[in-house]
Amino acid sequence: MGEVQAKVLCHIDEIEEGATKGFLENDAGHDLFFVVKLDGRLFAWRNACPHVSGAPMAWRKDAYMDAKKQHVACHAHGALFEPDTGLCIQGPCLGQSLAKVPVHVDQAGMVSVLITDIN
């Protein structure tokens, strides 16, 4: 069996507390997924709104939170999601969830994803 490939994203300190950071931007400028940092813990979600099949969610680079910085927001039609569970709690996709991306933090604080988790 071959070695599992990981992609290093950044250091955990490069993501501000209560903020989000997007990764693996495509040619259209949309991130493949984004990471939320809450109480020092990381949660990562596909940048694909469940309301409109795979619609990108940020209104500008790395801006995935609502104005109150309490929920992840889809800026297309205003859906709000819990940042730690990905569950939509308000908006047109109420009750649906964002797709989780497993992220790993090593002892040095480097954040990575497995290639198999982002294909």
Ligand code: FES
């Ligand atoms: S595409 Fe996200 S709320 Fe409509």
